Amino acid sequence: MVVVSVPAEVTVILLDIEGTTTPIAFVKDVLFPYIKENVKEYLQTHWEEEECQQDVSLLRKQAEEDAHLDGAVPIPVASGSDLQQMIQAVVDNVYWQMSHDRKTTALKQLQGHMWKAAFMAGRMKAEFFADVVPAVRRWREAGMKVYIYSSGSVEAQKLLFGHSTEGDILELIDGHFDTKIGHKVESESYRKIADSIGCSTNNILFLTDVTVEASAAEEADVHVAVVVRPGNAGLTDDEKTYYNLITSFSELYLPST
Ligand SMILES: CSCCC(=O)C(=O)COP(=O)(O)O
Numbered sequence: 402m403v404v405v406s407v408p409a410e411v412t413v414i415l416l417d418i419e420g421t422t423t424p425i426a427f428v429k430d431v432l433f434p435y436i437k438e439n440v441k442e443y444l445q446t447h448w449e450e451e452e453c454q455q456d457v458s459l460l461r462k463q464a465e466e467d468a469h470l471d472g473a474v475p476i477p478v479a480s481g482s483d484l485q486q487m488i489q490a491v492v493d494n495v496y497w498q499m500s501h502d503r504k505t506t507a508l509k510q511l512q513g514h515m516w517k518a519a520f521m522a523g524r525m526k527a528e529f530f531a532d533v534v535p536a537v538r539r540w541r542e543a544g545m546k547v548y549i550y551s552s553g554s555v556e557a558q559k560l561l562f563g564h565s566t567e568g569d570i571l572e573l574i575d576g577h578f579d580t581k582i583g584h585k586v587e588s589e590s591y592r593k594i595a596d597s598i599g600c601s602t603n604n605i606l607f608l609t610d611v612t613v614e615a616s617a618a619e620e621a622d623v624h625v626a627v628v629v630r631p632g633n634a635g636l637t638d639d640e641k642t643y644y645n646l647i648t649s650f651s652e653l654y655l656p657s658t
């Protein structure tokens with residue numbers, strides 16, 4: 402087993418979800434199909450509710466920003482549009498965004514609200530790789546803080562950690578960040594996260610499967626390790642040479658343990 406030493410200055414471990422704590426297959430084969438199968442009915446049932454209207458407004462704003470993109474689906478303004486046509490436009494927009502695996506705050510907010518009912522009713526349980534929960538417990542016993550930074554909304558993150566095959570493990574997480582703080586491929590986001598936690602960027606170790614995210618974090622002076630899991634996208638030879646790679650959280654060595 403290759404061991405990656407965690408620098409002594411690290412006091413915070415920041416975790417990505419998809420491809421890092423959780424198999425991409427769970428997201429692609431369980432979470433996303435649920436949205437595609439249920440989005441139309443969800444919009445029809447919840448349309449009049451404030452939360453749903455806020456989600457639609459955010460999606461419409463995103464659609465306006467996306468208007469220049471190939472195949473983008475516009476969402477008409479409420480007045481003067483037939484309700485069923487409007488709902489269909491939102492459905493088409495969601496399908497289009499998902500077909501490109503967009504990580505927009507608007508899409509992620511709606512998805513989080515939709516997953517709520519399924520998780521709360523016990524119809525869906527989040528999966529974590531077997532090494533994740535034991536490692537997080539060890540890190541916390543060693544005095545580390547553990548935070549999440551995912552494109553999935555904070556609300557969705559809490560659903561996953563609160564309703565997992567390992568039970569409710571939400572208490573193991575000190576805090577959550579999503580794209581409201583900034584996108585994961587922008588280094589400024591990592592500076593803002595450090596500010597929000599109240600530490601320096603070099604006190605953070607970020608674990609992710611995506612090298613553009615690792616590169617943005619590193620530019621902000623955050624320590625990074627790239628997580629290689631079954632089903633993740635492959636890495637180039639240069640990326641394999643450049644980054645510290647781990648295939649399990651148990652490969653991280655904390656000097657204090
Ligand atoms: C609460 S995460 C649900 C999965 C998801 O929607 C997503 O976009 C995960 O992205 P990540 O940044 O964790 O790779």
Ligand SMILES: [Mg+2]
Pocket residue numbers: 417418419420421609610611
């Ligand atoms: Mg990821």
